[in-house]
Amino acid sequence: MPYRQSVRLPVVYLPTLPSIIRFLLLIFLFILSPSLALAQVLRGRVVDAERPETPLVGAAIRGQGAVTDSAGYFAVQLGQPVSYIQVSHLGYRTQRVPITTETPTTLTVALEATTIQVLDEVTVSSKYYRQYATNTISSALRLRTPLINLSQNIQTITPEQIFDQGSFNMTDNVSRNISGVIRQEVSNNLGPYLFMRGGQIAALRNGVDLAPIYRGPQPEDASIIDRVEFVKGPSLFMNNIGDPAGSFNVVTKQPTGAPRRTLTAMFGSFDFYRLAADFDGQLDKKGKLLYRLNAMGMGMSTNSFVKFDYNRRFLIAPVLRYHVSGRTYVSAEYTYQQFRYGLSSPIVDSPGVDSPGVDSPGVDSPGVDSPGGFGSLPVDFAIAEPSLNPYHVSDHTGFLTFSHQFNSNWQLTIRGAFMRNDNEGAYMWVTGVNTAAPTILLRNPKYDLNRTDVFSQQAFVNGSVVTGTIRHQVLAGTDLNQKRFRADSYVQYDTYVDAGGKTQLKYYPLDVNNPVYGAEIPNYHIPGGLINRGFSSWVISIFRSWSFT
Structure with missing residues (x-):
C-alpha cells in the first residue's frame, strides 16, 4: 500500500508501520510542526485607513527587508519564527501586526495618517554620486x-x-x-x-x-x-x-612616500586617446628621499568636431623631496609640456558684430562673419587648411622649495620658480570683409613666434602667538617677480607685389555655402628666431606683505 500523508498537521495516518516507528515519527512531526507552519509566504496589502482604496506605495516591512510595490502589495518569506511584523510609512502611524498560526496568509494592513512623525537618522549613499567637499586648504x-x-x-x-x-x-x-x-x-x-x-x-x-x-x-x-x-x-x-x-x-602633485602605481586611460569621440601614469614612493630605505613622477600622452590621432582641428600632447613631471630632518625638507619639481595642434577658430559671428572695414573682424577676434547670421553654418565649419603645419608649443616650469618648521607654531618657506614658454605657428585669418561677394571669405595666413620668461621668488614666515585667551595668526613675506615677453606676432608673410609696385596680401577665398578646401598654404619661419626682432618687455615687481589677525 503506498505511503500517504494528510495535509492537516500534525495528525498523521500510517496504517501499516510498526507502533514504535509510528510513535517516534509522531513526536518528530510535533517538534517540526511550528517551523513548517511558519515556512510560508505572507502576502498582504498596505492601504490608507481612511481611504482603503488608496494603496501606500513604498511602505516598509521592518525586519523583513520588504517594501510595497506600486499597487501597495508586499510578500514576506517567513523562514523563522516571528511574533509580529511592523509596517511603517512616512506620514502614517507605525503599526504592529501579530503573526500567529491563525493569521491568514493574505492580509490587509490599514495605516492611520499622522501629522507629527520624528525621523531617525538617514544616510543616503550611492555609487553614482560622490562628495567632493574638503575642509582644508593647501x-x-x-x-x-x-x-x-x-x-x-x-x-x-x-x-x-x-x-x-x-x-x-x-x-x-x-x-x-x-x-x-x-x-x-x-x-x-x-x-x-x-x-x-x-x-x-x-x-x-x-x-x-x-x-x-x-x-x-x-x-x-x-x-x-x-x-x-x-x-x-x-x-x-x-x-x-x-x-x-x-x-x-x-x-x-607632491611626493607622499606611500607606494603608488596608477595608470589611467581615457577614450572618446573623434579619435580621442589619452594615457596618464602616476608613480609615488621612496628612493631610500630610511624614507628621507621621496619621489613623484607623472607622465601623460594624448594620441597622435586626436581630432575635433571642427574640420582640421587636432591636438597632440605630451607631459612629464618629476618631483624629488629630501627630508633633512623631521622639520626640514628641500624639494625640486620640473614640468615639461609639449603641444602640437591646429590653431583655428570655430567661432562664426553674425553680421554687425564687427564694424565693417579692412580690419574686421581679424584684429580683435578670430571669428568670421556669416552672411546667413548666427547658427547658419555647420558645426564643423572651419576657415583652416590641412596644408598648414601644426602650431608648436614647448612649456618648461620648475620649482625649488625649502621649508623649515621651527616649532609647532612657526614655519619658514622659501621658494623659487621659473617658466619658459615658446610657441610658433601659422594660422588662417579672415582679414577683411568682401563687400562684392559677402559669402566669400578672404583668408590670409598669419605667423606668430612668441617667447615668455617668468622668474619668481618668495619667502614668508607664518605662525601664531597667544595673548591671554586669544590666538593671533601672523604672516609676513616678500615676493619678487621678473617677467619678459618677446614676440613677432601677426606676421603677414604671404604677399605679392601688384603692377603698381605695392605689396598686397594674397587671399585664399572660401565660400561659406560651398566650402572647398585643399589650397596649398606656404609655411613660414623667421630666420634666426627672436634675436633682435619684435617686441620685448621686462616687468620687475616686488611685493611685501604683512598680515596680523
Whole structure:
C-alpha cells in the first residue's frame, strides 16, 4: 500500500508501520510542526485607513527587508519564527501586526495618517554620486586657519572631481564648478583666461605667480593637479598681485612616500586617446628621499568636431623631496609640456558684430562673419587648411622649495620658480570683409613666434602667538617677480607685389555655402628666431606683505 500523508498537521495516518516507528515519527512531526507552519509566504496589502482604496506605495516591512510595490502589495518569506511584523510609512502611524498560526496568509494592513512623525537618522549613499567637499586648504595659500573659520571666500576643486567629470586640463570646463567664474578664450591651448567679480583673476601655481605678460600660462594638465583653489576677492595673505577680483591657485602633485602605481586611460569621440601614469614612493630605505613622477600622452590621432582641428600632447613631471630632518625638507619639481595642434577658430559671428572695414573682424577676434547670421553654418565649419603645419608649443616650469618648521607654531618657506614658454605657428585669418561677394571669405595666413620668461621668488614666515585667551595668526613675506615677453606676432608673410609696385596680401577665398578646401598654404619661419626682432618687455615687481589677525 503506498505511503500517504494528510495535509492537516500534525495528525498523521500510517496504517501499516510498526507502533514504535509510528510513535517516534509522531513526536518528530510535533517538534517540526511550528517551523513548517511558519515556512510560508505572507502576502498582504498596505492601504490608507481612511481611504482603503488608496494603496501606500513604498511602505516598509521592518525586519523583513520588504517594501510595497506600486499597487501597495508586499510578500514576506517567513523562514523563522516571528511574533509580529511592523509596517511603517512616512506620514502614517507605525503599526504592529501579530503573526500567529491563525493569521491568514493574505492580509490587509490599514495605516492611520499622522501629522507629527520624528525621523531617525538617514544616510543616503550611492555609487553614482560622490562628495567632493574638503575642509582644508593647501600650504601654498600660507594660511593655517581651517577653511570654515576663514572670512575669505575660498572654493576648492579636488582631483576626484576633475577625473569624474572627464576633464583633462584647466581649460576643459574646470571653472564650471565654481560659482561666478567664467572663461573667455577662443583656443583651449592658449591658457585659462578666467574672470570673476568684474576682472581677470590672477593665475598661480603652488602659490607662485607664473602668469606671463601676454597669454597664458599654459593650461595645467589634470595629471599633475592635486587641487585647484579659487580665492574670491582681494587676498592680502597671498602676494597682492593681479586684479582684486581674486585668484586661482593650482597645486601640483607632491611626493607622499606611500607606494603608488596608477595608470589611467581615457577614450572618446573623434579619435580621442589619452594615457596618464602616476608613480609615488621612496628612493631610500630610511624614507628621507621621496619621489613623484607623472607622465601623460594624448594620441597622435586626436581630432575635433571642427574640420582640421587636432591636438597632440605630451607631459612629464618629476618631483624629488629630501627630508633633512623631521622639520626640514628641500624639494625640486620640473614640468615639461609639449603641444602640437591646429590653431583655428570655430567661432562664426553674425553680421554687425564687427564694424565693417579692412580690419574686421581679424584684429580683435578670430571669428568670421556669416552672411546667413548666427547658427547658419555647420558645426564643423572651419576657415583652416590641412596644408598648414601644426602650431608648436614647448612649456618648461620648475620649482625649488625649502621649508623649515621651527616649532609647532612657526614655519619658514622659501621658494623659487621659473617658466619658459615658446610657441610658433601659422594660422588662417579672415582679414577683411568682401563687400562684392559677402559669402566669400578672404583668408590670409598669419605667423606668430612668441617667447615668455617668468622668474619668481618668495619667502614668508607664518605662525601664531597667544595673548591671554586669544590666538593671533601672523604672516609676513616678500615676493619678487621678473617677467619678459618677446614676440613677432601677426606676421603677414604671404604677399605679392601688384603692377603698381605695392605689396598686397594674397587671399585664399572660401565660400561659406560651398566650402572647398585643399589650397596649398606656404609655411613660414623667421630666420634666426627672436634675436633682435619684435617686441620685448621686462616687468620687475616686488611685493611685501604683512598680515596680523
